[in-house]
Amino acid sequence: MSTTSPTTTTVSVSGMTCGHCVSAVSEELEALAGVEEVGVELNAGGISTVTITSSKELSPSEIGEAVAEAGYLVVANDA
DSSP: OOOOOEEEEEEEESSSSSHHHHHHHHHHTTTTEEEEEEEEEEOOHHHEEEEEEEEHHHHHHHHHHHHHHHHOOEEEEEO
């Protein structure tokens, strides 16, 4: 069994304003297969930066759907 190094993906998310928003987005992203860690740099009322560390590469649609499920919108994805 080979070990691969974790993949880091950074996306910009609009609409988050508080700690509850951060929790909602983190919870949805952490539910994706392979996600190990989610970090959020909250910019209340602006564009927040979300960094996802996973054991496999995540597709932009997977990430977008999880963020949308939490009620927010991915506005940019540098993956």
